[in-house]
Amino acid sequence: MGRWQPLRGDLPAEVVRLVRELRQYVDRCETTTATVAAKTGYSRSSWLRYLNGRRLPPWSAVEGLGRLAQADAEYLRVLWESAAHAWTPGGAAGEPVPPTAPKRRAGRSEHPDTPVAAAPPTEGRWSSRGILMPGAGVWLAVAAACSLLAALLLARPWDTGTGAVRPPDGAPAGAPAWPWPLRSAVDRTGAACRSGGCRGLDPYREKCDRDGVVVHRLRAYGHVLTLQFSPGCMASWAEVETPAGTAGLRIATSGGDEQRAATGGAYTAMVGNGPDAARATVVVDGRQLGVARYDSWIDAVTGSG
Template sequence: MTRRSGPEHSLLVLARELAALRARTGLSLDALARRTTASRSSWHRYLNGTLLPPRALVQELCALADKPATRLLALWDLAAESGSPRPTAPPAPSEPGPQEPSASREGVRSRFRRPLLTTALAGGLALAAVLTAVSLPRDSGSAPRPEPLRPGCTGAECTGRSSQPQACAIAGSGTRTVAERRPERGPSMDIRYSPFCEASWARIWFGRVGDRVEISAPGQGTRWTEIKDRFDAEGYLSTPMVGGGPEGLKACLILDDTGERHCLTS
């Protein structure tokens, strides 16, 4: 069997990782397009490995999936160095070409004999046209404004759902950390609250396979997640949400090797 190599292989590896990350968010291509700076058709090409996405777009997807971007950006750099095809920029305006050779010298001279008044009048008319175009009101219906992004759930209806597909942790939504535990060694954890969705969740990072984190809120029960493999352990891993917060929340980290419990309250 012949192994693929070169730019095609590097691009396909990146595309596979991006597709897995997109699946983690639970977002459709349409939803992904609404929450990033790329269109649906562009995402289709990026996830199929036919085109190298912009580097900033990789960071956007990692933020949506609540994953550190370091590994994906390293794959992007490798694909870029391998010469993978990138989106092409609009062509720059071409330089004016040479004049038509059909004009005789006498014709050229005659053009310079125009009266100054004629040239000034032409310039004045052009300026008036520009000023008129600027002053005319624009048709507001020609470019409809996109609808504002709304959360996929709010309050108690968010309980049991993932924060990313519901747009609860998008940039600019006001999501904040209300409590955290960062030891010098071992797993770290925090409690996150989204005023956009009026819901909360807990995260773990630097953990090991088998480590577990859970979160509870009054009247919302307890939700938890567990590190299942090394990929989960490489970045942030979030619990499903509980409605409410930021007060009255409790999150606990349970270490697999010792059974120790480390808890936080908000």
């Protein structure tokens, strides 16, 4: 796919985080929105809206893409729930459609022996645009409901004095009260290091690969360059499939950290940074392949690298 469009600046951070995660899944699968649509049951136009932050995707769509990318369903559910909590729908809702009156034959009911009952009077009036305008009784009912809701909010019967708020229905099992912290995978991995403590260490010996995810991948010249990240270890590393014939495999960060693999090596040691700050590169046939979280490139090698 081409480079993703920038997201709107007014999107909540939770929505941005979900959309970026979904974009990463599409990149990881090396697929197109048309293929995603065919495999999830949601149209391509819908996926374009979801992946560009114009509409919040339903959980079933997110779950379907997560299955394609073999993502952690529990982690993804927390991302989606937090985005749903923060989402503010854009644009006005569609205009209501006047109700259709039941069809009757002139002066007769559907069954000849059954008298036609007079239709109950409809409170309110129809506007010139065909919209039913509520009458005074409806407005009184709405006002009473709002008053009751306000009283409940002031009384806060759910507040036990501890400041805790119950998570909404549909939250993952065992989720804490809002706001939900993103669950760390460190307990699942049994990793021996974390963040800066992983710098220069082998991701496989430290067991950081157990929850490793593909941040971005580039396939070219018979090789596959991958930027890997472990949520549990909070560390990144670079890998290359079919390492024979490659050189200069490395991972570098915006902060100046860098780890290199030996010539023909399949992966680098780790840097203690998340995927936003890291990029992986390798030299193949006189060209440098590179990947970052939202970008990939192929450049001619003009210097010592």
